[in-house]
Amino acid sequence: MKLALSCAALWLSLTLLTGCSSKIEPVDKPESYSHNVIIKDSAVLKQYSDQATQGQGSDSGLYPLSHGEEAFVSRLSMIAAAQHSIDLQYYIYRLDETGKLLSWYLLKAADRGVRVRLLLDDMTTGPHEKALAALATHPNIEVRLFNPFYHRNSRWLEMLGTFERTNRRMHNKSLIVDNHFTVVGGRNIGNEYFSADLAVDFGDLDLLAIGPVVHETALQFDLYWNNDFAIPVETLVARPDNEPFLDSQQEVDKEAQAMFEGEYFTRLKHNTLLQQIKQKQIPWVWAPASLYYDNPEKLQQSQEQQVDNLASQLATWGEQARQEMVLISPYFVPTQFGVDRLIKLKQEQQVEIIILTNSLASTDVVAVHSGYQGYRKQLLAAGIQLYEVKANPDNKPGMWSGSSRSSLHAKTFILDRHAIFIGSMNYDPRSVWLNTEMGIVVESPMLAQTLLANKAQSLDRSAYQVKLAEDGQLVWYDAVKNRYYQNEPDAGFWRRFVASFLSMLPIEEQL
The missing domain is CATH 3.30.870.10 (Endonuclease Chain A)
Known part of the structure; x- marks a missing residue:
């Protein structure tokens, strides 16, 4: 009886709240x-x-x-x-x-x-x-x-x-x-x-x-x-x-x-x-730059109505890559559709694709990692390079890096070492369909080279390279220590357990 009354009270509360606030109430x-x-x-x-x-x-x-x-x-x-x-x-x-x-x-x-x-x-x-x-x-x-x-x-x-x-x-x-x-x-x-x-x-x-x-x-x-x-x-x-x-x-x-x-x-x-x-001596890089952004009406639109959202604009832009794509996204949940597009770009146009995202240890949102971890083998099998930021307390955080007291948060895409997107958008369903996002696209080899300077050394120092072992299982390679890890590095049992449990839930479209 008490449970029934509690449920009824909750239902009544939700009904009242929904009735009052399910839509935005315009104000003068x-x-x-x-x-x-x-x-x-x-x-x-x-x-x-x-x-x-x-x-x-x-x-x-x-x-x-x-x-x-x-x-x-x-x-x-x-x-x-x-x-x-x-x-x-x-x-x-x-x-x-x-x-x-x-x-x-x-x-x-x-x-x-x-x-x-x-x-x-x-x-x-x-x-x-x-x-x-x-x-x-x-x-x-x-x-x-x-x-x-x-x-x-x-x-x-x-x-x-x-x-x-x-x-x-x-x-x-x-x-x-x-x-x-x-x-x-x-x-x-x-x-x-x-x-x-x-x-x-x-x-x-x-x-x-x-x-x-x-x-x-x-x-x-x-x-x-x-x-x-x-x-x-x-x-x-x-x-x-x-x-x-x-x-x-x-x-x-x-x-x-x-x-x-x-x-x-x-x-x-x-x-x-x-x-x-x-001293008015900021070292500007001069280049064509355009702002890409979602319309605020996106918050009221279904996926079918979002015909020209930021994600679709960037997808068209990204498909112009002919040699290399570097994708940096702290929250990387590609979905099967996104994985298929990346593999197509890799196999049909021979584009080298490098992805940097957070490791399970460095991410600040374990649920996001749960939505990403199941796609790693497909990406690696297609020849896409995958790096995960280390949890290293001695690592100075920057665009490429994170640590046990830091987490990768930059959202950046670099095409053919001459075109760059820098903004708020992650490579995940939430950024694509649910939230509004914005960012600047720049056509500048100089800026691209600046961002990619010492990339190889930075990745070796700041990230694990995820690879497929001969038996088809994932391994994490630390180039600095020349060491392979069989499990998610620096992540304890319970963190791995929670990520695995969440990966079984139907929540991908919310990530």
Whole structure:
């Protein structure tokens, strides 16, 4: 009887939650656009960009951010120099040390009269929603939550009742300042993305860019900002009482001052990129660059309706490879369809394919590894090279690497050593069909060579090469130690057990 009553209560709760929030409820909100902001000729970033792009035609200036500290330095420097507008779009925005410091820079920019628009996916905002609501009380700061939860204290219960909507997320990541500088790539906002966390560190990759691709990124931001899925935070979260903005600003000021005096900020001050920024000597790579992205309406579309999503655009682009494809994806769940396409590319066009992903020990999501591990033998039998990042505490994380305190997080595809995609998209069903994604495609042998420099040595040091033994079983080869492993290296029994158990569940399309 008690079980029946409990089930009835759960059913009633789900019914109520579903009825109230199965669809986005459009709200009255002001539309705003990047082109509405007049950037004065005296603006520092405009002057820098105009001078640097002079004579470059339609090419954009690009600088790869492969290490966490320089990725954070670039963002802080852009925000500190802002005079008119700052637009941020992220899947995760943690209010840990780096998140608070970046927020402090945003507050100071807003105090200078800069318009700040902060667009965040709502999946992980729960612990910080009151702080975000307080931030939005500043007259020059707007915060919108994308595809929000309406029942703020019962998110997971709401998700059970509205799974078709709330399971689909905005995974895009970009920062645009004064419509002249942008950063696009794989990093969210949080300590682990910027080498500020002693417990975990993500090896990731972004592009710092100036030139025409910045305008494309701004248009993409406007499309999402003005979409019905983007809801002002103040309509979802009650404004804190007792002068919330002043209280939050004083608290952020105090914590920012503590960071300025800490070891991490000392490292930032001595970062090479910071010195190059100050001296206006960023070593730009000039090349044709285009922004590829999903339309926000993807969150309401079935697979059959997604005729021109980012994944299909990249698939067409990838099939242009004639010699080599390097595929770097931390979450690699190719599905049988994807495996067949890769094998076809390998066998019919004789393209050398190299795949780098996380090992079971280095991944931060075991479920994703469970969806990948069953495809390894097919890929290897077809002659595709497969590498898995080592869990090595002495390994400095970067684009190619991870460690026991780090995990590969870069999403990068390189074709024929001249074309590159850098962005937010993983090679998995979730990125293809469920989430929205974005990234920049660059045609540049110089940038490709920069990213591939010392690839062989880096792979030997940072990753195991997965091979097929004579008996058809998988083995992992450590080139540094000249040693073969018969089981998933550095992964304990229970981690292997969980991965194997999850691989038997019908969850691939959610990975």
